[in-house]
Amino acid sequence: MSTSQEYIDQNKDKFVEELFELLRIPSVSTDSTKKDEIKKASQFLADQLNSLGLERVETFETPGNPIVYAEHCPHDDKPTVLIYGHYDVQPSDPDDLWDTPPFEPTIKDGLIYARGASDDKGQAFTHVKAVESYKKTGQELPVNVKFILEGEEEIGSPNLVPFLEEHKDLLECDMVLISDTAMFGEDQPSITYGLRGLAYMEVEVVGPNRDLHSGVYGGAVENPANVLCEIIAKLKDEDGVIQIPGFYDSVVELTEADRKAFAQLPFDQDAYKKSLDIKSVHGEKGYTTLERSSARPTLDVNGIWGGYQGEGAKTVLPSKANAKVSMRLVPNQEPKEIAQLFKKHVESIAPDTVKVKVTEHHGGHPAVTDLDFYGLKAGAKAFEEVYDKEVLFSREGGSIPIVADFKRVLGVESILMGFGLTSNAIHSPNENFSVKDFHRGIKTSAKFLELLPDFAE
Amino acid sequence: MSTSQEYIDQNKDKFVEELFELLRIPSVSTDSTKKDEIKKASQFLADQLNSLGLERVETFETPGNPIVYAEHCPHDDKPTVLIYGHYDVQPSDPDDLWDTPPFEPTIKDGLIYARGASDDKGQAFTHVKAVESYKKTGQELPVNVKFILEGEEEIGSPNLVPFLEEHKDLLECDMVLISDTAMFGEDQPSITYGLRGLAYMEVEVVGPNRDLHSGVYGGAVENPANVLCEIIAKLKDEDGVIQIPGFYDSVVELTEADRKAFAQLPFDQDAYKKSLDIKSVHGEKGYTTLERSSARPTLDVNGIWGGYQGEGAKTVLPSKANAKVSMRLVPNQEPKEIAQLFKKHVESIAPDTVKVKVTEHHGGHPAVTDLDFYGLKAGAKAFEEVYDKEVLFSREGGSIPIVADFKRVLGVESILMGFGLTSNAIHSPNENFSVKDFHRGIKTSAKFLELLPDFAE
Numbered sequence: 001m002s003t004s005q006e007y008i009d010q011n012k013d014k015f016v017e018e019l020f021e022l023l024r025i026p027s028v029s030t031d032s033t034k035k036d037e038i039k040k041a042s043q044f045l046a047d048q049l050n051s052l053g054l055e056r057v058e059t060f061e062t063p064g065n066p067i068v069y070a071e072h073c074p075h076d077d078k079p080t081v082l083i084y085g086h087y088d089v090q091p092s093d094p095d096d097l098w099d100t101p102p103f104e105p106t107i108k109d110g111l112i113y114a115r116g117a118s119d120d121k122g123q124a125f126t127h128v129k130a131v132e133s134y135k136k137t138g139q140e141l142p143v144n145v146k147f148i149l150e151g152e153e154e155i156g157s158p159n160l161v162p163f164l165e166e167h168k169d170l171l172e173c174d175m176v177l178i179s180d181t182a183m184f185g186e187d188q189p190s191i192t193y194g195l196r197g198l199a200y201m202e203v204e205v206v207g208p209n210r211d212l213h214s215g216v217y218g219g220a221v222e223n224p225a226n227v228l229c230e231i232i233a234k235l236k237d238e239d240g241v242i243q244i245p246g247f248y249d250s251v252v253e254l255t256e257a258d259r260k261a262f263a264q265l266p267f268d269q270d271a272y273k274k275s276l277d278i279k280s281v282h283g284e285k286g287y288t289t290l291e292r293s294s295a296r297p298t299l300d301v302n303g304i305w306g307g308y309q310g311e312g313a314k315t316v317l318p319s320k321a322n323a324k325v326s327m328r329l330v331p332n333q334e335p336k337e338i339a340q341l342f343k344k345h346v347e348s349i350a351p352d353t354v355k356v357k358v359t360e361h362h363g364g365h366p367a368v369t370d371l372d373f374y375g376l377k378a379g380a381k382a383f384e385e386v387y388d389k390e391v392l393f394s395r396e397g398g399s400i401p402i403v404a405d406f407k408r409v410l411g412v413e414s415i416l417m418g419f420g421l422t423s424n425a426i427h428s429p430n431e432n433f434s435v436k437d438f439h440r441g442i443k444t445s446a447k448f449l450e451l452l453p454d455f456a457e
Numbered sequence: 458m459s460t461s462q463e464y465i466d467q468n469k470d471k472f473v474e475e476l477f478e479l480l481r482i483p484s485v486s487t488d489s490t491k492k493d494e495i496k497k498a499s500q501f502l503a504d505q506l507n508s509l510g511l512e513r514v515e516t517f518e519t520p521g522n523p524i525v526y527a528e529h530c531p532h533d534d535k536p537t538v539l540i541y542g543h544y545d546v547q548p549s550d551p552d553d554l555w556d557t558p559p560f561e562p563t564i565k566d567g568l569i570y571a572r573g574a575s576d577d578k579g580q581a582f583t584h585v586k587a588v589e590s591y592k593k594t595g596q597e598l599p600v601n602v603k604f605i606l607e608g609e610e611e612i613g614s615p616n617l618v619p620f621l622e623e624h625k626d627l628l629e630c631d632m633v634l635i636s637d638t639a640m641f642g643e644d645q646p647s648i649t650y651g652l653r654g655l656a657y658m659e660v661e662v663v664g665p666n667r668d669l670h671s672g673v674y675g676g677a678v679e680n681p682a683n684v685l686c687e688i689i690a691k692l693k694d695e696d697g698v699i700q701i702p703g704f705y706d707s708v709v710e711l712t713e714a715d716r717k718a719f720a721q722l723p724f725d726q727d728a729y730k731k732s733l734d735i736k737s738v739h740g741e742k743g744y745t746t747l748e749r750s751s752a753r754p755t756l757d758v759n760g761i762w763g764g765y766q767g768e769g770a771k772t773v774l775p776s777k778a779n780a781k782v783s784m785r786l787v788p789n790q791e792p793k794e795i796a797q798l799f800k801k802h803v804e805s806i807a808p809d810t811v812k813v814k815v816t817e818h819h820g821g822h823p824a825v826t827d828l829d830f831y832g833l834k835a836g837a838k839a840f841e842e843v844y845d846k847e848v849l850f851s852r853e854g855g856s857i858p859i860v861a862d863f864k865r866v867l868g869v870e871s872i873l874m875g876f877g878l879t880s881n882a883i884h885s886p887n888e889n890f891s892v893k894d895f896h897r898g899i900k901t902s903a904k905f906l907e908l909l910p911d912f913a914e
Contacts, residue, residue, distance in 0.1 A: 196672060200770040209734035215653060215855025216879075218785050219697075219755035220746045222739035225780075226693070226758050232683060233690035240676075277666035282679035282810040289677045298676035301683050302773050307760035308781060313657040313818040315783060315855075316759050323682075324765060326772060328675050353739040361770035398672025398772075422673070 004133040004446045012439050015129050016112070018048070019438065022087070022121050023105040023114040029065060029088035029154045038151050041087040041121075042066045045149050048128055052135040060167075062159035065151030069170070072131070073144035079375075079456045080144035081449065082173035082412070084402065085124025085180065086153035089116035090427045097429035110435050117433035119426035123179035123419055123441065124149060130445035142450045146173055153180075156362055157402055164409040174456075175375040176406045177448070179441065181418030184265065184392050189383035189444075191376060192416035194295065194395030195403055197329035197366035199338040200302075203228065203346055204322045204357040211307075212317040222353035225306040225321040231356075232323060234349055235299055239285035242299050242327075244345045250332045254295055262290045265392055294395040298328040324361075328397060335363030364401030369413045378455040379415045382448035386440050417444065461590040461903045469896050472586050473569070475505070476895065479544070479578050480562040480571040486522060486545035486611045495608050498544040498578075499523045502606050505585055509592040517624075519616035522608030526627070529588070530601035536832075536913045537601035538906065539630035539869070541859065542581025542637065543610035546573035547884045554886035567892050574890035576883035580636035580876055580898065581606060587902035599907045603630060610637075613819060614859055621866040631913075632832040633863045634905070636898065638875030641722065641849050646840035646901075648833060649873035651752065651852030652860055654786035654823035656795040657759075660685065660803055661779045661814040668764070669774040679810035682763040682778040688813075689780060691806055692756055696742035699756050699784075701802045707789045711744075711752055719747045722849055751852040755785040781818075785854060792820030821858030826870045835912040836872045839905035843897050874901065 002010060027041035028034045042059055045068045049057045054072040065088065073080060092102035092115045100106040105114035112122065127147070134141050148171065150160055164171060184190035207224035208217070236242055254262075267290055273281060283292035292298075306321025308314035327338060343358040350356040369376060371393060380391040396416075403414045419441030425431045459467060484498035485491045499516055502525045506514045511529040522545065530537060549559035549572045557563040562571035569579065584604070591598050605628065607617055621628060641647035664681035665674070693699055711719075724747055730738060740749035749755075763778025765771035784795055800815040807813040826833060828850060837848040853873075860871045876898035882888045 198672070198772070200772070207735065212733070213855060214755075214757045214759060214783060215655070215785055216853070217733075217750055218757045218783075218854060219753055220738055220740045220750035220854075221733060221735060223757045225761050226689060229686035229689035229758065229761070232686035236683070276669070276674075276678060278664065278678060278810065280810050281677055282808070283677045293674055293677035296676055298671075300671045300675045300680045300774055301686065301764065301778075302671055302771060303764035303766050303775070304682050304686070304778060305762045305766045307758065309760050309762045309779075313781065313783070314759060315655070315657070317757055318760070321758075321761060322766075324770065326671060326675075326770070328672055351739070353735065353737050396673070397675060397677075398670060427670075 002137050004137060004139065004450065005443055007133045007137045008129070008439070008442050008446060015442060016435060016438065019112070019122055019125050020105045022125060023116055024103055026092070026103045027088050027151065028091050029152055030091055038065045038088060042068050042151055045087055045128070049147060052132050060163065062163060064159045067151070067163055068147065068149040070147040071145070072141055073146070074140055075144050078143045078453050079174040080146060080172065081452065082146045082148060082171060082176045083127045084148050084176050084178045085127065086120045086150050087124065088151040088154050089119070089121065090154050094429060099430055107435060111432040112435060112438065113430055113432045115431050117431050118420040118424035119431065120153065120180045122433040122438055126179060126419060126438065126441035127177065127445045129442045130449060133442070133446045143452050145449070146171065160402060161405050161409065164405060168409065171410055173410065173412055175412050176414040177417060178400070178403070178414055179417050179419055180400065181396060181416045182420040182422045182424065183418055184394055186421060187387065187389065188266070188392065189387045189389060190392040190394050191379050191383070192396045192418060193371060193376060193393050194368040195366060195400050196294065196397050197333060197335055197404070198326060198364040198399040198401070199329060199335045199342065200324070200326040200361040200363060201339060201342050202322065202324050202359045202361060203231065204320060205231070205350070206320040206355040206357070208317070208319055211319050214315040214317040217317050221317060222351065223317055224354050225318050227351060227354050228304070228306065228321040228323055231346055231349060232301060232325070240283050241285070242297065244341050246341045247297070247338065250334065251297060252331045254291060258295065259291065261393065262288060262295070265290060265394060294397040295330060297330050297333060300326055302326050328399070329366045331366050331368050333366060335365060339363060364399040365404030367403040367407060368395070373413050374455040375413060375415045375452070378452045379417050379448055381451050381455070382444050385447050386444045417448070419444070459594050461594060461596065461907065462900055464590045464594045465586070465896070465899050465903060472899060473892060473895065476569070476579055476582050477562045479582060480573055481560055483549070483560045484545050484608065485548050486609050487548055495522045495545060499525050499608055502544055502585070506604060509589055517620065519620060521616045524608070524620055525604065525606040527604040528602070529598055530603070531597055532601050535600045535910050536631040537603060537629065538909065539603045539605060539628060539633045540584045541605050541633050541635045542584065543577045543607050544581065545608040545611050546576070546578065547611050551886060556887055564892060568889040569892060569895065570887055570889045572888050574888050575877040575881035576888065577610065577637045579890040579895055583636060583876060583895065583898035584634065584902045586899045587906060590899070590903045600909050602906070603628065617859060618862050618866065621862060625866065628867055630867065630869055632869050633871040634874060635860070635871055636874050636876055637857065638853060638873045639877040639879045639881065640875055641851055643878060644844065644846065645849065646844045646846060647849040647851050648836055648840070649853045649875060650828060650833060650850050651825040652823060652857050653751065653854050654790060654792055654861070655783060655821040655856045656786060656792045656799065657781070657783040657818040657820060658796060658799050659779065659781050659816045659818060660688065661777060662688070662807070663777040663812040663814070665774070665776055668776050671772040671774040674774050678774060679808065680774050681811050682775050684808060684811050685761070685763065685778040685780055688803055688806055689758060689782065697740050698742070699754065701798050703798050704754070704795065707791065708754060709788045711748060715752065716748070718850060719745060719752070722747060722851060751854040752787060754787050754790060757783055759783050785856070786823045788823045788825050790823060792822060796820060821856040822861030824860040824864060825852070826872070830870050831912040832870060832872045832909070835909045836874050836905055838908050839901050842904050843901045874905070876901070
């Protein structure tokens with residue numbers, strides 16, 4: 001009988017073929033005409049889990065897309081790991097920018113090209129195969145495992161929190177394991193222990209009740225597009241410091257240890273600038289690029305529009321102008337509270353020559369996992385054994401709101417064990433995932449399950 | 458034999474019917490599939506002029522649409538009036554917002570509804586009928602008259618200036634008469650003696666070479682949409698004063714007489730605010746609404762766009778952001794010079810974290826006619842005799858670049874004798890022109906030709 005790690009090496013090609021089956025299903029959650037494909041993808045995963053002989057596999061219907069649940073908990077005295085992943089994918093358009101069809105997975109130069117290859121079918125599937133490496137070699141799982149695989153991550157997981165709340169007992173666990181992030185660099189395993197939160201706002205500035213001729217009215221009637229620009233310009237000062245009163249009040253400042261950790265991360269600022277084709281970086285004064293992009297709060301215009309956008313010239317004084325403005329948050333900023341501060345401030349600085357409407361889109365809590373958590377340590381050790389390289393602990397600038405939700409509802413920490421790379425082009429044409437990382441991901445997951453009991457003691 | 462004025466009264470209905478023929482031709486110059494209709498409209502006008510027994514009627518081909526020219530100059534010792542008008546019209550869409558079909562002229566409550574009813578077929582046609590009122594009653598014209606009717610006004614008159622330059626001798630005259638503006642109010646004749654110029658710019662701010670995830674890069678990479686807002690916000694101060702160095706250098710300040718004239722114009726600011734649904738007017742400190750909207754230079758965002766404009770939230774840090782910004786100019790601001798000042802200033806205030814591209818769209822010169830010009834005085838007198846009301850002299854905020862062109866190329870002033878109303882909905886659905894104003898327009902034009910020799914002495 002093989003060991004788990006041997007089984008994974010022996011079945012490398014089979015695992016890729018199985019992943020291809022899943023990648024061929026265009027389970028795009030933003031497209032309501034793809035409901036059958038969503039069902040097919042969830043069924044594929046349920047079948048996979050069923051084939052492993054787990055104690056329980058069940059597909060839960062929700063008001064939206066189904067959640068595939070599985071559990072295998074043979075131990076009373078071992079930790080329980082809840083593995084989270086999602087089987088829905090982003091739309092593939094613009095399809096003409098793909099070198100190969102998005103739902104016909106193709107390997108080129110060691111990379112699997114397909115929508116969902118990395119985000120998140122490929123990464124989520126590593127854990128299914130890791131569990132298989134025990135069950136199919138006649139071994140018991142080293143720990144208790146539960147799976148929760150959802151189909152609505154790309155549309156903001158509207159039914160996940162209600163599901164967590166309704167099934168708190170079922171989902172009881174010691175930690176959540178998620179592979180939906182990227183490693184710090186190629187062959188450089190890393191564990192994300194911090195995520196930023198999000199408050200996403202929309203500002204509408206309304207001036208006159210219709211578009212006006214800028215010759216006839218210009219100069220005498222407030223222009224809402226100019227006002228919108230003035231409001232946005234006032235939200236940050238020249239040092240990149242956000243000017244909303246109270247915005248920084250609950251920010252946990254970086255400790256010396258934090259800053260030291262950041263400074264130790266390998267980061268090539270020249271390569272960074274070159275890859276973005278920018279002359280210089282820019283951000284809050286007094287912080288490094290890595291600190292700015294992952295551990296400090298931000299304010300960015302995500303979209304702005306108003307008036308004439310076509311070719312040439314149209315002499316219109318627009319009736320209104322809009323902007324989407326979002327803020328990335330860090331512990332302990334509360335999205336709802338920040339949204340309120342934003343709204344209050346924008347309303348207070350808007351001139352009374354216009355009407356201003358501020359609305360709130362979805363938000364998300366920031367999350368930071370204690371570096372002393374034994375799950376993190378086990379994860380790091382597993383990575384090191386498979387990759388033969390010391391793990392880096394990093395914080396990411398993006399938001400994964402479910403991490404805060406797991407903490408809040410289930411009371412547990414999440415371990416973000418990403419096997420992807422930032423070059424995976426997730427959400428973009430030519431999404432990819434290396435065969436090598438898929439393989440090492442399975443091995444790392446299996447190793448993690450094996451090592452975890454030692455760290456739990 | 459009737460007099461000219463009697464003939465006009467007797468033929469009121471016939472004139473409306475003839476105008477209807479012209480209005481039925483959808484001579485939309487922005488639509489290249491309408492070339493035949495353009496030709497039909499020019500032919501209709503040439504036929505009309507030919508039927509009057511003028512000395513010369515000729516249709517000049519241009520690289521674009523034809524220019525209908527006519528002249529009747531029996532006098533050596535009388536002024537020559539060059540009458541300008543245009544027979545092309547704006548597109549009619551959105552057609553479903555019209556109460557009656559745009560090219561099936563209909564009279565309702567005394568208003569002729571049709572595309573071009575006011576702008577400019579109806580207004581231009583008044584002068585053809587005024588000339589008819591002399592020629593068809595066996596009288597000689599009191600002055601020399603030339604017509605120049607073009608078919609490209611709605612697309613910026615690209616072939617008019619070359620035509621003026623090529624036919625300077627042919628077009629020699631003492632003044633230009635144009636009816637393509639609105640009266641100050643119903644039954645309130647007015648002559649526009651000032652027009653603002655225009656410099657129309659586009660600003661593009663480019664940041665990173667692609668749209669970025671605002672979570673991953675936000676805070677560390679300059680956001681071009683934020684920068685664009687900051688640039689625009691810096692272009693005016695809190696008092697509405699434009700901050701471009703040198704912008705006001707060549708502005709001719711309003712004289713006490715100018716300001717007095719403005720103060721005498723009937724203007725109801727509360728009604729103005731109410732009609733626009735705004736709480737307060739806004740503009741350059743120290744000036745009134747009428748001054749701001751017609752005799753002071755301005756700077757307005759006409760359009761702005763960048764990043765995500767759809768529903769909901771997309772966490773993108775846009776690669777670039779654009780704005781169209783135009784400035785209305787007053788004497789003696791030079792559009793080309795102002796465009797250069799704008800470009801230089803925007804480039805100087807843009808941070809070097811982004812690339813900024815400033816381009817220039819079309820411009821136009823401001824124009825003010827000397828209030829002592831005898832043509833203006835004759836126009837005022839003609840208005841007063843027909844409308845039985847004192848004429849107001851006003852300046853308009855919009856631009857009619859050809860007025861400056863006539864001045865520059867032919868060396869003459871223009872008389873803007875508008876018979877329209879601001880309620881005519883030109884460029885909009887349900888464009889209209891009152892039968893009464895059409896009729897009074899013809900009478901005013903004929904009276905002007907009659908009175909002009911007296912004022913010339």
